[in-house]
Amino acid sequence: MTSKSSYFDLSLIMDKLRKSPWIITMYSVILFFAMPVFLIIRMQNISSRMAQNPDSYIPSVISGFFSIDSKTIIILIIPAAVIAAATAFYYINSKKQVDFYHSLPILREKLFVSNYIAGVLCFLLPYTVSLILSVIALWGTGFISYLNPLLAISGYLFNVLFYFVIYTITIFSMVLCGNLVVSLLGTVVFLIYGLLFYLVYTEFMAYFYKNYYQIATLESLARNVSPILDFLIATTDYSFSGARIICYVILTVALTALSLYLYKKRPSEAAGRAMAFKSSRPIIKYPIVLLCTAILGLFFMSAGGGHIGWMIFGFVCGAALSHFIIEIIYNFDFKAIFNNIKGLAAFAVLFGLFICVPAFDITGYDSKLPDITEIKSVRLRITDFNRSSYFANVQEISNTNYYRTRERQMLDKLDLADIKNIEAVHLIAKMGVLNGEEGLNNSDSTIGIEFELKNGLKIARRYRNLKSSEIEPYIMGVFDTQEFKNKFYAMYSIDKNNINQVNVENLYGSSGNDRIAQIIDANRIGSLIDAVKNDTLELKGKSMKNETPIIALNLVNRSSDERVNWQVNVAVYPSFTQTLDVLKSFGIRNPEIISADMVDSIQIYNYEYEKYYYDKAAAYSQAVPTRESMGSPYEISITDKGEIEEILKSSIPERAVAYNPFFKRYDGYRVTVMSSKFLNGYNETFIFNEDLIPQFIKDKFPEMNKIN
Known part of the structure; x- marks a missing residue:
């Protein structure tokens, strides 16, 4: 007789939990020490810092514990989800247990859902209890008023979503495979395959294409190839968008539905096999063979001094070894090493054709240059400009996340749409293409360029074959425009009313003995900022080659407790007549220069x-x-x-x-x-x-x- 209860069976769930008490106990102990106990210790150890700056330091500590900034739980979730899924669905890979469970008068759908829920509760119950205990601990230590409930709830849901993602991926692997060890190996493959493929992809692009620009695709690709990496780099300043959350929910639901469908179709005899479905063997095998082939190719190429001959040798070894190992695993028989040789031969031919595309640049990647009429804007990353103290503090001002590199920040900030700047940058890119084709080897300058086309597409290239003497006039032309200076110099992006202190420093002074004066009067600061902005707009690249800045203005924003929120350095050249006149009116004369x-x-x-x-x-x-x-x-x-x-x-x-x-x-x-x-x-x-x-x-x- 078949049970008529819908969706799941509560008795089955409770039975599963009773049979796996060690999981809940283990999670409870670990989370108890990782959450409430750790929080109490942390709060007791911050008394000295609290006395100095309670309004900023205490909330940051608590937020870092309860919000998505905390990565301790994320790290704990990975093994927790894998263990829970492997335990909940272990029976499907055991012939005795699968025969027993499938002989029960229970629909497979209900059996699947019941075990799925049991595995979720194994973690969700101790995690929820530990979170509640942490809140109680915070209340007991007297810091509950600093807790932001929305951040705590969002952090909780964020961690639960990550658990569901890892848990569901593991279940999918358990259903797809018929052996526990193979299932766990499959889980590892599913979790890290995208990240490894991304790393291999970037290495191949950098090897074959002279103008490949990895940083331009670093953020967009890296976040989307591995859920582990994506959740680890997320912070309150660099959090998930609503669309990203929806994508993960859809992924979890889709994988769960697919796992349930395969579970219903899965024969009981599949228990003990490497793969439950023979039709899935090539689908799983050849992507792995592809990755192994590429990895060994890169390894031998690197070990062999960059020679393509060693890369080809690595390709052959990688394809053959991965094919042999997978066939042995599939059949649990060493004699199966030579099975499906025809498939390996077909793969080798296709891979050879595939590798010819970057090897001979069949697509014209290095020479591709958009027509200037198609360009909406250009983004620049100039090596020499990246070290500038003007740009160095933009991150502190804009409070951007800490995972985006300054190189990516510069590309985002220097988004230029003026037609003169587009023309100059387009000419520089054309030089990079021509120099690359001619094999110029005496280059001494590198520039990263990202073209945004009017149709929304982006083309990013990094041109290394450039001579600074040839491109300098064009770079100076871009530098001299108001558009560039407004975006490059940090002082144009801040409100002068938010500057409450200016330190005037002698750039010829010695360390610790370089301050000339300090200005705190708001009216004086305002007039000084206006003057230096005007002088900077008049500053030309040509004059900078032969002119040395003599003064640095350190623009500071301090909070009421004297904590520095951000600071920006601005240089003053001898030609800055307005700025020097304003300083002189304050009684601040030009500093003495060593002779x-x-x-x-x-x-x-x-x-x-x-x-x-x-x-x-x-x-x-x-x-x-x-x-x-x-x-x-x-x-x-x-x-x-x-x-x-x-x-x-x-x-x-x-x-x-x-x-x-x-x-x-x-x-x-x-x-x-x-x-x-x-x-x-x-x-x-x-x-x-x-x-x-x-x-x-x-x-x-x-x-x-x-x-x-």
């Missing part, structure tokens, strides 16, 4: 010289020679006032370099300027302009000729 008569000596350390001998010794498996044995020093000391003056004219303080993206820094020499007269003691690092290094410096290192 040759103040300098005691300059030490110059030759990194290129050291590197030459180090590489030479490594090439011949010799010990790195000492300075004395080389016959020419690593380091020289300059005391001649004339030579010191020449050095000061051709170098600038290291702090000032970060403010000038057009300064061509040369890192082969480390220049240390020492003075006992300037600023009551001075010992600072200067950087040479690559085009202005005095000849007498090169002459003092005679062995440099061997390097060049």
Whole structure:
């Protein structure tokens, strides 16, 4: 007689829970220590920090525990969901148990749903209880007023959704396979396959295509290939969209429905087999063979010094070994190693045709360039601009998430739609394409470009085959536009009324002795910001090549408790007449700049010289020679006032370099300027302009000729 109860059987659920008390007990103990106990310890240890800044620190700690920012539960959920699913559906991979359960007068649908619910409750019950105990613990420690209920509820639902995703994937693997070990291996494959495929994809693209730009697709692809990675990187500042949540709900429901359908179709005799359905064997096998083939190809290519011959050898090994291993697992017989050789041969032919596409750039990836009339806007990532102190603090201002790189941030921020900028960037991209086709190997500049077309498509490329001397006029043309400066300089994106302190610093000053003045008057700050904005708009790229900033304005936003919320650095050049006049009206004059008569000596350390001998010794498996044995020093000391003056004219303080993206820094020499007269003691690092290094410096290192 068949039970007529709908959907599930409560007695079956309770029976399943009674037969697996160890799971609930284990989860309860682990979550008890990971949640309420840990929270009590954490709250007891923050008394000192609480006294200093309770209104900001305490909420951040509690939010980090209860919201989606907490990754402890996410990490615990992964094994918890796998174990619960494997336990709830273990019987389908045991011949004795499956015969027993399927002989009961219960519909398979009800049996499936009952076991599914039991596995969910194994985690949901102890997790819910632990969360309630955590709230009680928070109340008991006196911090309950800092709890944001919405964040706590969203964090709870977020973790429950993740549990359902991992749990359902494991169940799908259990139903698809007929052996517990194979099922667990299948679960691992389903969970990490997308991530591994993504990594292999990016490596292949970087190997075959000169202009591939990984960062442009990093965020969009990485989040969508693995639920584990997606949930781990989610934070309150970088949370799921509603559409993403719906997608995961649909995925869970679809996999559950598919698992139920396969469970109904699954023969009882499938218990004990590697795969419950023979038709699923090639569907599972060849994607794995594809991934293994690619991974071994990349491995041998990397080990073999980048030669494509080693990559082909790896392809052959990867395809053959993965095919053999999977056939052995499928048949539980070593003799099955040569089964389905025809299928392997067909795969090899298709894979060979597939790999020809990137190997010979059949699609024209590297030469693809959109027509300028199709471009809506362009995004730029310029290496030299990324180090600028103007841009360095944008992350602190905008409060963006911590997982997006500054490179991605720069692409997003420098979104230019002015036709002049589009034309200039398009010309730079065209140079990158032509130089790549001609095999230019003396390039010294790299630029990342993302074209957004009017039809919504995006084309991203990273051009490495560029000469800075050729593209510099176009970069300067872009830099000189108001559109670029408004988006690049952080000071244009903030309200001057939110700046309550400006520190005026001497860029020629020594560390700890560089502050000239501090401005806190709101009216003065407002007039100063207006002046520096106007001067910056007038600043031209050409003048920056030959001009050194002398002052840094540190714009600060402080809270009432003196905590710095954000700060932005702005450089002041000698040509900033409005800014300097405003500072002068405040009684702040231009800072003193070190001169040759103040300098005691300059030490110059030759990194290129050291590197030459180090590489030479490594090439011949010799010990790195000492300075004395080389016959020419690593380091020289300059005391001649004339030579010191020449050095000061051709170098600038290291702090000032970060403010000038057009300064061509040369890192082969480390220049240390020492003075006992300037600023009551001075010992600072200067950087040479690559085009202005005095000849007498090169002459003092005679062995440099061997390097060049």
